[in-house]
Amino acid sequence: MIEHELTVSNRLGLHARATAKLVQTLSAYRSSATLTAKGREVNAKSIMGVMLLAAGKGTQVRLRVEGEDEDRAAEAVISLFERRFDEDS
Amino acid sequence: MRQEFNGHGASRGSALGRARVRLPHVLEVVEEHIPARAVETEVARLHAAIATVRSEMFALRERLHGALAHEVGEFLDLHSLLLDDPELLQGLDELIRTGRYSADYALRLQRDRIASVFQTMDDAYFRSRVDDIDQVIGRVHAALHRHDAGMPGVAGEILVTDNVAPAEIAQLQAQGVMAIVTTTGSVLSHSAILARSLHLPLVVGTPQAMQKINDGDVLAVDGASGRVILEPDAADLRAHRARVRELARERKQLHRLRREPTRTLDGVDVKLYANAESREDVAEAHALGSAGVGLYRTEFLFLQRNELPDEEEQFRVYRDVVLGMTGRTVTIRTLDLGADKADRTGLALRDEPNPALGLRGVRLSLARDGLLDAQLRALVRASGYGPVRILLPMVSTREEVRSVRATLKHVTAELRAQGHEIAENVPLGAMIEVPAAAIALPAFIGSVDFLSIGTNDLVQYLLAADRNNEALTSLYTPLHPAVIRLIRDVIRQGQKRGKPVAVCGEIAGDPHFAPMLLALGLTEFSLHPATLLEVRRTIRHCDHARLQANAAALLRARDRKGIETWIAENAPSVG
Numbered sequence: 064m065i066e067h068e069l070t071v072s073n074r075l076g077l078h079a080r081a082t083a084k085l086v087q088t089l090s091a092y093r094s095s096a097t098l099t100a101k102g103r104e105v106n107a108k109s110i111m112g113v114m115l116l117a118a119g120k121g122t123q124v125r126l127r128v129e130g131e132d133e134d135r136a137a138e139a140v141i142s143l144f145e146r147r148f149d150e151d152s
Numbered sequence: 153m154r155q156e157f158n159g160h161g162a163s164r165g166s167a168l169g170r171a172r173v174r175l176p177h178v179l180e181v182v183e184e185h186i187p188a189r190a191v192e193t194e195v196a197r198l199h200a201a202i203a204t205v206r207s208e209m210f211a212l213r214e215r216l217h218g219a220l221a222h223e224v225g226e227f228l229d230l231h232s233l234l235l236d237d238p239e240l241l242q243g244l245d246e247l248i249r250t251g252r253y254s255a256d257y258a259l260r261l262q263r264d265r266i267a268s269v270f271q272t273m274d275d276a277y278f279r280s281r282v283d284d285i286d287q288v289i290g291r292v293h294a295a296l297h298r299h300d301a302g303m304p305g306v307a308g309e310i311l312v313t314d315n316v317a318p319a320e321i322a323q324l325q326a327q328g329v330m331a332i333v334t335t336t337g338s339v340l341s342h343s344a345i346l347a348r349s350l351h352l353p354l355v356v357g358t359p360q361a362m363q364k365i366n367d368g369d370v371l372a373v374d375g376a377s378g379r380v381i382l383e384p385d386a387a388d389l390r391a392h393r394a395r396v397r398e399l400a401r402e403r404k405q406l407h408r409l410r411r412e413p414t415r416t417l418d419g420v421d422v423k424l425y426a427n428a429e430s431r432e433d434v435a436e437a438h439a440l441g442s443a444g445v446g447l448y449r450t451e452f453l454f455l456q457r458n459e460l461p462d463e464e465e466q467f468r469v470y471r472d473v474v475l476g477m478t479g480r481t482v483t484i485r486t487l488d489l490g491a492d493k494a495d496r497t498g499l500a501l502r503d504e505p506n507p508a509l510g511l512r513g514v515r516l517s518l519a520r521d522g523l524l525d526a527q528l529r530a531l532v533r534a535s536g537y538g539p540v541r542i543l544l545p546m547v548s549t550r551e552e553v554r555s556v557r558a559t560l561k562h563v564t565a566e567l568r569a570q571g572h573e574i575a576e577n578v579p580l581g582a583m584i585e586v587p588a589a590a591i592a593l594p595a596f597i598g599s600v601d602f603l604s605i606g607t608n609d610l611v612q613y614l615l616a617a618d619r620n621n622e623a624l625t626s627l628y629t630p631l632h633p634a635v636i637r638l639i640r641d642v643i644r645q646g647q648k649r650g651k652p653v654a655v656c657g658e659i660a661g662d663p664h665f666a667p668m669l670l671a672l673g674l675t676e677f678s679l680h681p682a683t684l685l686e687v688r689r690t691i692r693h694c695d696h697a698r699l700q701a702n703a704a705a706l707l708r709a710r711d712r713k714g715i716e717t718w719i720a721e722n723a724p725s726v727g
Contacts, residue, residue, distance in 0.1 A: 109239040117273045
């Protein structure tokens with residue numbers, strides 16, 4: 064299992080478009096993934112779950128990935144957060 | 153009391169029937185329980201509805217290109233993801249299984265549950281996402297009822313609504329809707345184009361219709377003139393009957409043309425190929441006496457799924473198309489995917505800044521390992537069952553053709569070595585839709601066996617005008633001297649080198665343009681089966697030699713108006 068602390072740093076936060084990207088990214092991997100923020104843990108592969116976090120800019124989230132391809136899955140998510148979901152260009 | 157509304161005729165045809173007024177969808181469901189033994193059936197019913205919505209959204213997405221796809225597509229993507237959301241689905245299944253609620257009520261409960269959480273959010277943006285969830289759940293709810301025999305049917309009725317989505321049109325027709333009247337909309341919309349191709353009468357832009365017409369009122373609709381009559385009187389009914397007789401006579405005459413050759417008055421034979429993407433299209437293409445399939449789109453095999461189709465799956469689909477055409481040529485286009493089409497395989501790049509100019513068509517096939525190999529192997533294997541031609545989309549350079557040619561040669565040798573029964577030679581052709589390919593054609597025509605001009609994209613790229621940009625509707629037109637000249641040049645090059653040239657864009661399927669294309673030297677059309685007989689009828693009334701003689705005047709036309717005048721002057725009288 065891999066755990067990683069992330070900060071939502073794109074301007075709009077985990078809104079629909081960013082959430083869609085996150086879910087689409089994760090859908091390519093078999094591992095299960097959750098995000099925890101504000102004391103709530105949600106399925107990171109569920110767009111509804113992630114949107115329900117209502118994580119705006121600056122929110123700290125904990126990513127937890129578990130499964131056969133957890134390394135690559137976690138890496139993909141971390142990179143997505145670091146790239147600010149490619150939206151600030 | 154008789155009343156008359158004048159809208160815009162968007163799709164020909166006449167209908168007389170009772171009005172069905174559709175108000176915007178509202179989810180009003182009462183609490184409903186089901187017996188334990190019905191639980192699994194109910195879950196299955198829900199999942200079938202979800203699958204219906206998924207394919208509807210897919211169909212809608214398929215019809216979108218360019219800028220519109222970028223805007224609408226983003227919502228569709230979000231809605232597709234919501235539809236497949238594990239939380240949403242599990243919640244619904246649980247409600248049905250443990251709560252023993254009907255699928256309808258489970259939807260309602262789930263919607264309220266999610267909405268209540270969203271509504272407590274501080275962020276207005278997140279609060280408003282309830283709208284997306286409502287839309288998705290509303291669609292599923294509507295789909296649940298579409299197949300119910302008990303639902304007050306719409307067969308024989310005329311739908312009066314604010315607007316109609318392209319994805320709904322085919323379904324409404326299948327349900328028996330005879331005509332559609334909308335308060336908004338345009339004659340040039342995708343819905344209108346689709347209604348025309350399905351021969352479903354459509355009148356758009358009648359703002360008063362929703363206020364004045366009530367459920368059950370009798371309406372007479374004329375999709376040609378755009379006139380809608382509420383409570384028609386005796387004279388109206390007479391006029392309606394006359395129009396219906398006229399249309400029936402026309403249809404009957406058209407129907408007779410199924411077994412007739414597509415030959416001009418002076419004996420020039422023209423090949424009408426069909427564009428197809430489904431089993432139904434192929435069957436219809438065969439029944440209408442088409443020369444074969446001129447464009448079989450393979451995208452549907454790749455969209456809406458998480459894993460790529462393997463060689464075996466592709467092979468079976470291609471083989472069935474070939475078998476369905478019983479020896480007539482089948483032209484199959486390799487994957488034409490770009491960032492403007494949703495796929496979940498991770499194949500196409502997402503969010504390219506300009507998908508129309510991006511990694512798409514043959515560019516994508518060459519960029520992804522194994523993709524082209526598997527498709528070519530499947531195609532060559534299908535050639536063992538009947539004549540197959542391979543068509544490459546978005547070709548812009550000679551290298552692309554040569555690169556595919558090398559792979560084709562390689563897989564052919566491999567398949568032979570493996571003992572597969574395949575054709576001696578599978579022709580390889582290029583779509584001409586990138587202006588560079590049309591202009592530099594002499595440089596690579598030696599590397600291809602045939603050509604197909606994709607006018608929809610060629611016009612868009614040549615005129616730098618997005619076909620879906622409403623502000624450019626007068627600019628986006630094949631009736632531009634540059635387009636006419638380029639089409640003529642490509643046809644001539646093909647003739648000179650003995651390579652067949654077809655046109656497979658929308659203009660090939662519109663009878664108005666047939667004389668113009670014949671004048672430019674075209675003898676192969678590839679078009680949707682829906683208008684094949686109309687185009688055949690027009691061609692049968694054309695004098696090929698006279699059109700050829702008038703071609704010079706067409707090429708001298710200096711603007712759209714000049715070309716339109718030529719078309720009007722050269723239109724054959726079809727009676």
